[in-house]
Amino acid sequence: MTRAAFRRFSGTVALLLSLMFASHAFAEGWPRKIMTSKGAITLEQQPQRIVSTSVTITGTLLAINAPVVASGATAPNNRVADSQGFFRQWGEVAKQRGVQRLYIGEPNAEAIAGQAPDLIIIAATGGDSALKLYDQLSAIAPVMVVSYDDKSWQELATELGQATGKETDAAKVVAQFSAREASVKKAIYLPPQPVSALVYGSDGKSANLWTPASPQGQLLQQLGFTLAPVPVNFAASFSQGKRHDIIQLAGETMPDAMNGQTLLLFSANQSDAQRLLTNPFLAKLPAVQSQRVYAMGDDTFRLDYYSASNMLNQLEKLFVTH
Template sequence: MLKSLFTSALLGSALVLGMTGLTTAREITHAMGVTEVPDAPQRIVMLTNEGTEALLYIGVVPVGAVQSWDADPWYAHVADALKDTVPLGFENAVNLEVLASLEPDLIIGNKVRQEKIYDQLSAIAPTVFAEDLSGSWKDNLALYSRTVGKEAEGQKALADFDARAAALAAAVGPALEEQLSLVRFSPGRTRIYYKDTFAGGILAQIGFKRPPAQDRDEFAEEVQKERIPDMAGDRIFYFSADADPDEAKANLADWTSDPLWLNLEAVKAGKAQRVSELVWNTGGGIYCANMLLDELAVIYGVPTPTAN
């Protein structure tokens, strides 16, 4: 069944190209090589959450997209825009049969998540992969916008974000000297987040410092409780599952009641703050990046930054 869907989709695309004679293509260099894509793709499938945010932000609604993490199927801030989009499973478990049935003319994914199924995807439609996730959302947005033929819109989106980040930095002023710590509490795994993360990269762009133990151009490190002292900073921003399922809530309570945690100077000063995991981590795209700037403005008591 799956093989026949792949074949039908591939032959269908070829037939359309051959009959119309009007479709032109461009070459896109990406993580898996060079792929010829349509100049104006009409049926785009997106296989990462941050990529879905990127497409929507530049005015492109995918016909299919992977489901939002911890949502059924979409995060609230993108749900209206995706009301007609078909969910395709999760980033690490894409439903290929449903994807093929959509007869896409372009598929966009990520090497980290879908490298093993790249050949299968490419048999359905031209497929372009970004190289990485973590702190790469801006590079990825530039690739996506170029791939779908909206490079100018992508450049404006990034320029506007950069202007907002610069405005926030100017408003925060001397507080940029604060060393900010990032921690994620998950059941069975607690990690310190370093600079090559979604939130870490944005904090670095604004100009915030990181504690010496976290000043690393890496993603994250899983730690045990004896490493709680490495979570120290002038401020600690931590996140856990926003919906507070019982297992996550119990894990968070266990860590934040530990004597080592309670002895951290930021905790004693009331500067250890829980923030939205969606905004600071799992959303991972330009909508959440802008929401993170808004949250920081509230935390530091400065005006919401604008792009002008």
């Protein structure tokens, strides 16, 4: 090859490489198309002012360092929420980052618009969903509809990371948790299997049973727990077909569905476990007769990085090997 031909060849290779890298950078950068259950949205640049209408999703956004400026809230000053109505497991992080409260409970489009968001995130299901305001909010900023009832918090973190340009942060926090999870799995013994994982109603007459698809169910299975199979007659009870994470139980259906050899109570402390143990309606359950009822902590109603980490700590305390 002559020197001139070599220069032409080198120039062509350099051009092809530059085009390849430019194409890769564009694909990985912005504008970015995000698929949602409401169709695709396009983000022209990386979001700088994210509003989360879902108090459940906010915790995962904070864990991946997404720029959340405001969030919906739940009723304040109780076992699960601080004075702002933010979940206690991440309320202090939100305070440090200056996250504003949008509203308590009922979504408010005016409050959302007042935050001048460049991305609005809505839960597809659950009590903190603002889906009914979708059309109104779409006129303010791109709206990303997210489901959290059919995936682990890690999967949710990955999805949100891709949408907000925080892929690296999401991968980092998932890896940190995975390492801790592996450590706990080695450190604990499993109580008698299978287990029923549930939220026990304050009235003692109702419960929500976590399914294998729920974040709680997935985390337990990752740790080696086996979820008790639900009787066939409960197959159509998945919260009227709207949710994948819970089966609603009430009255006479409770004992039949809470059939695990061990009961794990979520959004619960030791007093809740004791309350279940003394419920005469549930006295014949194998787990009750053997005193195998354990509380997973008040903050496990919704799992994010913070509450899931607390749950690992609780499991380690309860089932540590000697």
